Amino acid sequence: MYYIYIACGISLLGAWCYHYLTKNNGYWEKKCVPCPKGAVPGFGHFFSMYLMRKNVFQLGEEFYNEMPGRSMVGLYNAGNPTLLVRDPELVKAVLQTSFASFNSNGIEVDPQLDRLGAKNPFFLVGDEWKSSRQLLSLAYTPGKLKYIYESINVVCASFVKYLNNKVNQGNGEFEIELKDLYSKFTAEVAASSAFGVEGHSFSEDEDGTFTKIGKTIFQPTIIKGIKTMLILFVPLVAKVLKARFMPLEVQQLLVKLVKDMIKYRNDHNVQRKDSLQMMIDLKKSGTIDPSTGREYDDETIIGHATTFFIEGYETSSVTLSFFAHLLASHLEIQQRVREEVLTVAEKHNGITYEALQEMTYLEQALYESMRIYPAAGTLFKVCTSNIELQGCDGITCEVEPGTSVMISLAGMQKDPEYWPDPEKFDPDRFSEDNKQARHKFLYIPFGGGPRACIGMRMAMLQIKAAIATTLGNFTLEVSPKTQLPIKLNPFYFMAAAKGGLWVKIKPL
Numbered sequence: 028m029y030y031i032y033i034a035c036g037i038s039l040l041g042a043w044c045y046h047y048l049t050k051n052n053g054y055w056e057k058k059c060v061p062c063p064k065g066a067v068p069g070f071g072h073f074f075s076m077y078l079m080r081k082n083v084f085q086l087g088e089e090f091y092n093e094m095p096g097r098s099m100v101g102l103y104n105a106g107n108p109t110l111l112v113r114d115p116e117l118v119k120a121v122l123q124t125s126f127a128s129f130n131s132n133g134i135e136v137d138p139q140l141d142r143l144g145a146k147n148p149f150f151l152v153g154d155e156w157k158s159s160r161q162l163l164s165l166a167y168t169p170g171k172l173k174y175i176y177e178s179i180n181v182v183c184a185s186f187v188k189y190l191n192n193k194v195n196q197g198n199g200e201f202e203i204e205l206k207d208l209y210s211k212f213t214a215e216v217a218a219s220s221a222f223g224v225e226g227h228s229f230s231e232d233e234d235g236t237f238t239k240i241g242k243t244i245f246q247p248t249i250i251k252g253i254k255t256m257l258i259l260f261v262p263l264v265a266k267v268l269k270a271r272f273m274p275l276e277v278q279q280l281l282v283k284l285v286k287d288m289i290k291y292r293n294d295h296n297v298q299r300k301d302s303l304q305m306m307i308d309l310k311k312s313g314t315i316d317p318s319t320g321r322e323y324d325d326e327t328i329i330g331h332a333t334t335f336f337i338e339g340y341e342t343s344s345v346t347l348s349f350f351a352h353l354l355a356s357h358l359e360i361q362q363r364v365r366e367e368v369l370t371v372a373e374k375h376n377g378i379t380y381e382a383l384q385e386m387t388y389l390e391q392a393l394y395e396s397m398r399i400y401p402a403a404g405t406l407f408k409v410c411t412s413n414i415e416l417q418g419c420d421g422i423t424c425e426v427e428p429g430t431s432v433m434i435s436l437a438g439m440q441k442d443p444e445y446w447p448d449p450e451k452f453d454p455d456r457f458s459e460d461n462k463q464a465r466h467k468f469l470y471i472p473f474g475g476g477p478r479a480c481i482g483m484r485m486a487m488l489q490i491k492a493a494i495a496t497t498l499g500n501f502t503l504e505v506s507p508k509t510q511l512p513i514k515l516n517p518f519y520f521m522a523a524a525k526g527g528l529w530v531k532i533k534p535l
């Protein structure tokens with residue numbers, strides 16, 4: 028008797044799985060949206076991602092390249108319809124003009140498991156998203172950035188000291204991995220700008236607390252790869268397995284760090300002009316947090332401080348590492364950037380905030396590096412209300428609520444139709460004239476529309492400061508330890524080079 032129940036249970040589960048995985052068969056064909064061959068039953072077009080052979084960055088680029096000339100492409104992700112939009116006008120519709128129909132990033136974070144991550148606007152929708160976004164945006168007004176730059180400048184000085192020590196120990200030159208190096212830089216900036224403390228990131232013996240936290244969360248491993256994939260694409264299973272973005276011990280450490288800092292500032296009457304102080308002041312004045320309808324509390328302050336740290340640390344160090352690698356492999360461009368840095372810095376008596384605004388060729392080179400290696404190669408949105416999308420090629424699609432929409436930055440930003448010789452690193456693509464001549468939504472390393480990156484100006488500032496400081500004092504040369512051509516690590520959802528990006532550094 029017992030066996031009959033088990034057999035029935037297994038059959039029912041099997042029937043449910045079969046129904047779940049096949050219920051949308053032929054969905055795109057019925058809508059007359061082109062759909063590439065190769066969908067694997069049960070996994071759809073994303074099979075190689077579930078096998079951990081490719082990440083969403085690489086898959087998005089592949090899907091984009093598979094159907095040139097099409098405005099949209101229909102895909103299946105484990106049975107769920109996913110629409111890739113290729114036409115920049117449709118990208119604009121999804122991110123900006125029809126934002127009301129695509130206002131969710133479609134990733135839910137369980138506040139019970141990720142109490143700090145759950146405050147990040149990236150995961151929020153509706154009023155909670157609006158108020159959290161408004162608050163965070165206040166931290167990066169031009170006036171605040173100028174103030175933050177004082178901390179960045181101090182970090183730049185420690186960075187040069189650290190590199191000079193390494194040069195001396197290495198008898199005139201040394202080899203280092205760029206993601207590792209620039210993670211120290213962004214960890215230190217994030218520690219001082221988000222938490223108001225020194226992170227000891229340039230200590231000789233070991234990583235500082237903030238670099239350790241960053242590595243624990245982000246350093247690609249197969250386990251983290253599986254966890255992230257589940258949270259992003261199979262949330263039901265992630266929930267059952269209680270998968271968290273941020274390990275519990277890291278959350279506890281961050282809570283303690285911020286609580287101690289709030290207490291220290293209150294006890295010693297310390298006032299700074301940073302984002303932490305901005306939130307402490309909101310709490311002190313009894314302001315109501317629109318997302319909760321209650322006064323600001325420590326929990327919200329800790330959540331937002333964590334967002335500043337997490338977002339400021341990883342995407343910027345990914346971008347810095349690829350940018351420095353491209354400069355190390357294009358020595359003429361490296362020299363041209365250096366000449367600009369040295370000339371402008373001489374005029375301003377150093378690499379000041381104002382000097383960085385004048386370093387236009389440095390900025391062009393940075394834009395070009397984010398074209399080739401956007402930190403986030405693929406964006407996902409979820410349709411929240413019915414809408415018809417019309418492509419420039421005559422394809423029309425009624426998109427239904429719940430449909431996932433994919434935008435491949437990596438594909439679009441290297442499409443030879445818009446970018447001649449797309450693999451070539453050519454900062455002149457971003458001269459003022461060339462920028463004006465292009466569709467605005469062809470190049471979106473920071474996303475676009477109402478959900479565009481909040482920290483864009485902060486990111487540009489710290490990256491330009493780090494590179495200007497590096498090139499103003501040292502030369503970079505690609506080390507033979509770098510595996511060329513670069514292949515991306517499939518265990519990571521952003522861009523990370525397999526084997527790392529190694530350089531030799533010498534003083535000027």
Ligand code: HEM
Pocket residue numbers: 122132147148149150160163334335338339340342343346401402403406471472473474475476477478479480481482483485486487
């Ligand atoms: C080079 C560095 C960075 C890159 C490449 C980057 C890229 C992006 C991208 C592509 C998005 C998604 C935009 C969209 O969906 O349209 C995003 C969102 C976001 N970024 Fe950044 N980012 C960077 C640095 C930062 C920094 C320094 C912060 C500091 C707080 C930050 C905070 C955020 C937040 C909070 C969101 C979510 C916005 C929302 O959903 O409303 N980012 N970023």
